[in-house]
Amino acid sequence: MPKKVSLNAKCPHCDKSFMDEENLLLGKPSIKLNIECNNNRGTIRLCSIYGCYDHFCDFDLKEGAIAKFFCPHCNKELISKDTCKSCDAPMIPLILQLGGKVLICSRKGCNNHFVAFEDLATEVRKFYHEYGF
């Protein structure tokens, strides 16, 4: 399993990219989303490297709080019918540019942050094919 796969996520509603090329996390473009939690509204940036849980939010996210995520372009909520298998919080779907999606838990501090890949093997194969590894 390759170690540093950087994911390219986009909005399921308007199809625009979430990738922020100007704000890097671990040297890769970050995934930028609008976030709402306990009456705070701001911006969160998630590390795009698969398996990495680094992120930063421009307000203080309390441990254990459940947040809502919105597209920074069309402002529609990112929501799925899936719930986290370890904490029951709603899962946030991110559509990948190369197909498939990743679900992240909306609860801050949940260990199941990146919980499910739909067909990750295919996604990773396509990624390596595309970039010639």
Ligand SMILES: [Zn+2]
């Ligand atoms: Zn959108």
Ligand SMILES: [Zn+2]
């Ligand atoms: Zn969870």
